[in-house]
Amino acid sequence: MSFDGNGADSGSMANQAVVEKDAQTTISTNGFKKTGYQFIGWNTSADGVGTSYSAEEKVSKVPSGATLYAQWKANRYTVKFDSNGGDGSMADVEATYDSLATLPDNTFTKSGKKFAGWATTQEKANDEAVDYSDGTEVLNLAESGDVTLYAVWTDKDVLDPELSDTVVTYDGTQKQFKIDGDYTIEYYLNREKVDNPIAAGIYDVVVSRDEDADCAAYHARIAAGLVIEKAALTITPNNMSAYVGDAVPTLDQKAYKIEGLCGDDELEKAPTLSYESTPDMTKPGSVKIVAAGAEASDNYEVSYGTGTLTVSNRPVTPPSSSDKTEVEKNPDGSTTTTVTKPDGSQTITHETATGTESVVKKDGDGNVTSTEVTVSKKDAESGRVELPLADAEPVTDVDKAPEVEVKVPSSVTADKPVQVTVPVAKDDGSEPNYGIVVFAVDAEGNETVIPKCAVDDDGNVVFEATGNVVIKVVDAAKDMPDVTDADWFAGDVVDFATARGIVNGVALPDGSRVIDGYGKTSRGMFVAMLHNLELNPGAASEGSLADVPSDAFYADAAAWALEEGILSGVDMPGGTKQFQGNADVTREQVAVFLMRYAGYLGMDVSKRAEIDFPDAGEVSGFAKDAMSWAVANGLFTGDDVTGELNPTDGAARAEVAAVLMRFINLMYA
Structure with a gap:
């Protein structure tokens, strides 16, 4: 052999x-x-x-x-690990000859040092010579028996951030010391620690960072590192007028304009108004109106402007003559009656064929001074009415928008509203402006956006009236600096959502806001959006799900949604339920929330459609009925590229805004 x-x-x-x-x-x-x-x-x-x-x-x-x-x-051999002066312990690794073995991640530590790798001898380790990096694969470190690897330590990096004074102006919001990197920042005002620097003042700044695996500990104190300068506050008396021969007008001590107050700040003491000199009412002329004595918080530097009392000759009124009345019968069956007074002022009354009437009053220069619309019982019973007005020219400043008083019959209530369409002017061939909204004005002059107002295909704005209301039509869309023309949601979705307060943007440290359209939407955010659409009503009781913190931004919204049956909670082991407000809301959860919300609003939720998407099988059992309803009503249309529904994926903020835009338009379909 x-x-x-x-x-x-x-x-x-x-x-x-x-x-x-x-x-x-x-x-x-x-x-x-x-x-x-x-x-x-x-x-x-x-x-x-x-x-x-x-x-x-x-x-x-x-x-x-x-x-x-x-x-x-x-043969089998054992790899042992030596900390080489460090602290901690590591388990041995058993290896086989001619077979790759993976070194475990280092768990040794050494004060002031960072781990660089492993050396085969202690001498090489002390010379900082690395043979093997952390977590690498090794082969044939020994023929048999034991082999020891020694930790290689090097000095940790020393941080040297750029430190420069930050100077800003008080605006009622929290300010921050500007520094690149992840550091702990503390503020001290007059040697007292301040958690949230808002007030004007000179703050010492302490910048620190704990020692970590790569960097040594860092600590620095910057005297006057953050300076919040006082805001400029200007008080200017209102102008006044009077005629020669009148008594000296008494100054209204509240007739002044304040510029520069931030947020909810108020004057601590109102100013006193007075004439700079005694007005001479025997001849035309003018006298300055001055203000003094106002007090504000230490966050402001107060200054004063001046108003003017103008004394002029009384105008001569021409002899009066009779009013002129013109009546026009229109092809659509409506009637327009124009009454022109001798001074050129007009009252224009337009009555539709169904009895709804508008009354527009203009002064002698043609400026509209008041607009009133009375909805007929016939239109109220039909549930829909288009106001018989000239197309409104939207303005971006709600204070400058003209008011329209809308009166409805007593049959119109919250349970039986009427759908009101307000004509809006737009250029021929232009697309509708989805930033157009309706503001409601209460008896005290407070203006509140009606978030559930839609824009129809003709660009007119539509809202529900539940009683008499004074309205303004405003272009309230907000610019978001992070939105570009390349973003699919640029334009319509952003304008619609920001104008109605559905999405108010994510606050940045510098005080600006971005829409963060690709960022995920949490369950708390989405329920808060629905709460915003209802103008944030309070819940009748204080009960909520156990995992909802009382100080969470969505706490009130969660309590309201739970009480109204819009929210039921996530089933947990042991039979309990949680809200999980910080978890991403999925598309199928959005469908469930919206179907319940539609029921809360009294909408018809009977329509269903087949979920005909490539990933229809991924829809969870609890969401199939709601998703069928959402697909039937066009709320979900599938991914533009894959055609998939992606029911269990987290919904992006822009996607949620687009779905809510479709939902609000669905209300008026």
């Missing part, structure tokens, strides 16, 4: 000749060696699938002429 080393890297064996049927002679002692391996016997096949023989096997069992191949078993 002959012998084959079968991969041995040293040694040799001569052929062995024996007498047939010799029952005593054993196979020759193995003379081969293979580094990292242990000899375990012989086999008639190199790959070990033939007949195996032990090292002491009797020769008589081996067929004449056979070649025996040495069989090898890879």
Whole structure:
């Protein structure tokens, strides 16, 4: 028989000749060696699938002429880890020769040092020579037995951030010291720590950062690092007028304009108004009106403007003549009556064929002084009415928008509203402006946007009236600096959502806001959006789900939604429920919330459609009915590229805004 080393890297064996049927002679002692391996016997096949023989096997069992191949078993060895002066411990790694082994991540620490890798000797480690990096794969560190790797430590990085004074002006919001990087920043005003620097003043700033795996601890104090300068506050008396021969007008001590007050700040003491000199009412002229004595918080530098009392000759009134009345019958069955007075002022009354009447009054220069519309019982019963007015020219300043008083019959209530369409002017061929909204004006002059107002295909604005209301039509869309023309939601969606307060933007440290359209929407955010659409009503009780913090921004919204059946909560083990307000709201959860909200509003939720999307099978059982309703009403249309519904994916802020835009338009379909 002959012998084959079968991969041995040293040694040799001569052929062995024996007498047939010799029952005593054993196979020759193995003379081969293979580094990292242990000899375990012989086999008639190199790959070990033939007949195996032990090292002491009797020769008589081996067929004449056979070649025996040495069989090898890879050795096991142990990798140990030395902290080389560090702290902590690490478990050994068992490895097999000729097989890759992965070094575990280092868990040793050493004060003031950062871990750089492993060295095969302590001398190399002390010279900061790295043989193996953390978590790398290694091969054949030893033939057998134990091998030790030594931690290599290097000095930690020393932070050197750029520190420069931050100077800003008080505006009622929290200010921050500007620094790049992740640092802990503390503020001190007159040696007292201030958590949220808002008030005007000179703040010392302490910048610090704890030691971590790569960097040494950092601490610096910047005297006057944050300076919040006082805001300029200007008080200007209103102008007044009088005629020659009148008594000196008494000054209204509230007739002044304040510029520069921030947020909810108010004057601590009102100013006193007076004439700079006694007005001479015997001839035309003017006298300055001055203000003094006002007091504001230390956040303001108060200054004063001046008003003017103008004394003029009384105008001569021309002889009066009779009013002129013109009546025009229009092709649509409506009637327009125009009454023109001798001074040129007009009263224009327009009555539709269904009885709804508008009365517009203009002064002698043609300026509209008042507009009033009375909705007929017939239109109220139909549930829809278009105001018979000239197309409104929207303005961006609500204070400058003209008022329209809308009167409705007593049959119009919250349970039986009337859908009101206000004509809006737009250029021929132009697209509707989705930033157009309706503001309601109460008896005290407070103006509140009606968030659930829509814009129809003709660009007119539509809202629900539940009683008499004074309205203004305003273009209230807000510019968002992070939106570009390349964003799919640029224009219509952003204008619609920001104008109605559905999305108010994410606040940045500098006080600006961005829409963050691709950012995810949490369950708390979405329920808060629905709460905003209802103008944030309070819940009748204080009960809510257990995981809703009382100071969470969505706490009131969650309590309201739970009470109204819009929110039911996520089932948890043990039969409890949670809101999980910080979790991403999925598309299918949006569908469920909206279907319940539609029911709360009294909308028809009976329509259904097949969920015919490539991933329809991914819709969860609890959401299938709501998703069928949402698809039937066009609230979800699928991904533009893949056509998928993605029901369990988190909904982006812009996607939610687009769905709510479709939902509000659905209310008036």
